[in-house]
Amino acid sequence: MKVLKFGGTSVGSAENINKVIAILNQQSQDTAIAVVVSAVGGITDKLLEAGNLACQKNLEYNQKYDTIWSIHNSVIEGLFPTTQNNEALRKQQDELRDLVSEKLNDLKQLLNGIYLINELSPKTLDKLLSFGETLSSTIIYHTLKSRAGDVVLKNSQELILTDSTFNNATVNFEVTNKNITDFFSKNTSPIVLLPGFISKSIHGEITTLGRGGSDYTAAIIAAAMEVEELQIWTDVSGMYTTNPKLVKQASPIEQLSYQEAVELSHFGAKVLYPPTVMPVLKKKIPIIIKNTLDPEAVGTTITKQVTPSGNSPIKGISNIENVALLTLQGNGMVGVPGFSKRLFETLAQEKINIILITQSSSEHTICFGISQNDAQRAKEAIDAIFEYEISLQKIDPIVVETDLSIIAVIGDKMKNHQGISGKMFSTLGKNNVNIRAIAQGASERNISAVIHKNDVKKALNSLHEQFFEIKTKQINLFITGVGNVGERLIEQIKQQKAYVKEQFKINLRITGLSNSRTMVVNDDGINLKHWKTELENGEKASLQNFFEHAKALNLRNSVFIDITANEAVSNIYGQYLKESISVIACNKIACSGNIEYYNELKALSRQYNASFLFETNVGAGLPVIDTLNHLITSGDKINTIQAVLSGSLNFIFNNFNTDTTFYDVVKQAQEEGYTEPDPRIDLSGIDVARKILILARESGHQIELSELESDSFLTENANNSDSVDDFFETLKADEAYYQGLYKSAQEHNSQLKFVAEFNDGKAKVGLQEIPEGHPFYNLEGKDNIVMFYTQRYPEQPLIIKGAGAGADVTASGLFADIIRIANN
Known part of the structure; x- marks a missing residue:
């Protein structure tokens, strides 16, 4: 037996649901399958928005409800198309629409009730959100059944029993496992369809399993039945080496250990929710992440034992956004026991989750990362608990830094390989990514660093380049002055680009071009076959705006090249160097002008680890x-x-x-x-x-x-x-x-x-x-x-x-x- 879970994108349209059905028909030929489905993509958020609007006495909740109805109706019409006047299809469409309409009427009554009483309690919220999975499972079940499928729809609430902690209920595994095994031992259908996320309390009330609840539902069933494997079907081909939205070279990871998967999930890899792994971890059940839109792709297999591949132990680089760093420090902490206990008890009482902790060996400082949304609440609570020590100046008021992110390099066997942390931090240093805090466990499965949120893309790209790519270094060029010499340089780059990449592992990319009239900047690189057209159609040229574009992109290995004889251009070199953007000057003015400016540029080059080169100032191409x-x-x-x-x-x-x-x-x-x-x-x-x-x-x-x-x-x-x-x-x-x-x-x-x-x-x-x-x-x-x-x-x-x-x-x-x- 296998358990397959399909996420919101996988069931987000009639087209995708048809792909799901094809996968189910193919897999059910070999073995019995339990299929857990999420709500149609985006519906859970819309239900929450409608509930909040109703609670606020805002009549726009009716528009949200209409949108929810329209989305489900569109899915039904797509699954049972009547364009060819097929009477059987029309009848099936009407019957399913009537069935879904009944459930949507219940939803409308619930929203009206929330509006009238002006309240949305956790208990009511669970009831509200449960409609998403109930509706999607109903639609998919009747579609499967209409296509001669031998399928059973089972309400997960009849199987999964929880406490009454609404919005994030705790599962009673003893009762739940018995319910699941009893049901499946009597089931004879090859396909059992179940709504994810929803459950029932010991008092018979609707509860939900919290974030990632549908994954959790699938894992609970898989563990109870000790199935062959758990498949998580989503809209990407597995877990990636890093965020593919930020790093174009990111690639799917074929194999991960359970621990590696948990680490990657915890640090921002949203394909898998960490608690999902727990029920199957003890049972050593493989988890396979697959792409509904590309079912033939290999995907990612998560198991206890992983076959080593390649020389690097690094499996992935992940990140968490919207992090705040809080620091408790003071001379009065040194050698005094109990500070850590009081600090972390306070956070626990406030139900604030700690993402990262680091403490200096001098005991002078304790630094920890939390969600930025919890930062102010944490500061108030900690300052209150340490009010006496603060008044005596034994410790300082808690220091809060916001707009941060955590990046993490992850792999099981990192402690057996020397130099991983050295490579990580030297790579970040070379790209002028300032590190605010570092955490590394004794297992060395995870090396984490706190950085500014604006540096995340540059950090992920540079680390991915270091650990996963064939040591190819990408150089991002911003060129101003594209006259005679500038044109020849662009032509030389175009001509030699492939050779330089193959022979020297250097990927040259022109990201910005400017002349005296227009400029163009493209994060993906400018097409060198049509650069003149792109430049001609660019925005109005501005030295400051060109710099601001380069600064905002914050790309690794950025280089500004001045091929003008313009003094105003030479006066802006310092701004580039301060952003760790190297400067190449064909223009002689900066180096032959005021000696103080020449010395300043040299100093900035050293301070910000950015090269300042001007070979062509003397002798053109001669060294x-x-x-x-x-x-x-x-x-x-x-x-x-x-x-x-x-x-x-x-x-x-x-x-x-x-x-x-x-x-x-x-x-x-x-x-x-x-x-x-x-x-x-x-x-x-x-x-x-x-x-x-x-x-x-x-x-x-x-x-x-x-x-x-x-x-x-x-x-x-x-x-x-x-x-x-x-x-x-x-x-x-x-x-x-x-x-x-x-x-x-x-x-x-x-x-x-x-x-x-x-x-x-x-x-x-x-x-x-x-x-x-x-x-x-x-x-x-x-x-x-x-x-x-x-x-x-x-x-x-x-x-x-x-x-x-x-x-x-x-x-x-x-x-x-x-x-x-x-x-x-």
Whole structure:
């Protein structure tokens, strides 16, 4: 014999009930089955709402009643469709509707009575709520019977006897078990249908079994009959590794022990109600959780013995919401017995359930978690019981923290595996999830942590990634500035996404995009095939709103990427870092601006465990800053830096000669994207000055931009030009001057290079004639070169050389910073 229980969703529509009937017909061929059904999905809540409205003298209870009637009528019409004028079906539909209407009339009279007496007692509430299961079982029974099914409908109230504790009655198992065995020993039908949740007291009054009562009904029958298995049919394919609504990668757990199932259920896995397990636990009866909507899915099997699978002992990660953390503390508690006893007796008297307890070894503090709904009542009761000690300042008034959640890592064999708690807490720490309290039993079946409710999704995703996924780390990217470089970066991510995931177990996902006009943020990731369309149809761009979106999503491993030259964007870096969102800056302003802001960003990066990377500030995709940092970290000291750091200026002077004009070469550089749209930024040397300043600061020197010596090679007319067009006109007018610079270099057998230098704590930039044989002499195209003279490289410098400008190489530098963060 088997017991099958179907939840509210499983019987929530005619379509689903037909699926239930198909399951029953298939399973009853092999063995006798007892079938326990819940109320139609949502009806219990509507009954409660109607009762409360009636009690409040609110006539809207009649509308709730009409809704309840309409839902059941819709189910009946769906089970007995009369669209083809089938007279037999019409008759069956009318007969069942009449039968259900009789019960609904009783419900209406009860609601009218509640309205008249303006009272809804626990006893009346049980009678009210019992209508849900009574109605659903009646409908399913007559549908089964009409389809030539050999089925019996048995009222559970005739079997399950309880005390008179209404709303959550205690079962008298001695009488109940005898009633059940006596009935089933005489039953000859292959299918027995029973309403769940409802029972009867020793005085013959209607009682209910409380939350999860239908599961409990099924478990009571299963244990009494010592059946082959108990099946719980619901709308999901078993118990999941974590909440699938918050973690898309969550998957069903095929096997669990009874203890693991209880732990997961206690900590928020709503598929199974913990007391359900208890009646079958001693009898070692397997519990199988199945999906009515997908009956072929494996589901979850809960047994005493579980076959080990894989290397990890972790079976699931669960959470409880709406938790309050209360702390009793004070020096007067240390070494004084009885505080814990008085505390917990007080909570017991108030009927307040404790979810989590932790106490410091110093006995100075006792911390416990309860439902947030009970927090104020608990505080008042505890402060009252310890009023004398509080008045003497031996202990403090109880401290209450709200808006918290508990997350729990669960598995039977965790104590036999080293490092589980270490992995758990380090993973949360890396994602800046602050832990308010920790509890871990000696069995190590459950490691629990109290965190803020806003961090639950990030915590569950990061822990699931750590314990259940193939060590794939998801990186969520928020990119602002999608011009030339931004487009190339997106294309590189699109092109390399699969390769990076397969080879390095890094899942790159662009979650937000913004330009100067519009922005789009998508928790599920932006489709990189249609990102331009999504961005074009996005909301109006706002730096602050873009940040607020990223903050609200609170995703693990979030990275903000600035691919602009906008000072306002650079000023918002600190806000991201304070939310543990890493920052990658292509924009040079933050690192070359005020030294105090540069130092602040560095400090925030360390404080909030969020990376602040800006490799592309110097040398585009060349590993200049990365190499410099490695030198410093390894204990080397920078003596001198000499560099050609402007790919645009190098391009210009490599192509400028007596056969060309300076105007033509600068114009070509602008058109091919080697300079900014305003070439004055490049030719003024300010960009190079910023770069050598950044290298000096990364070398450990506190230098401001104003302290750099800059030797401009431009004419006074060019420096004073009012617009880009005026600037180009000055180039034409002053061509003789620029030709003179070139001829001077030729006469000295040299090449013109715009050089940046740092030596003895001082930095300068300017145009120089580089003689033949110097490493800078043959620097071609748009290449950059950096030479580090250090204690370890005093005479022959460490040289980095390569393309230092261009959208592709700059994007690749940004890509490299993303991977650095992912590997951190």
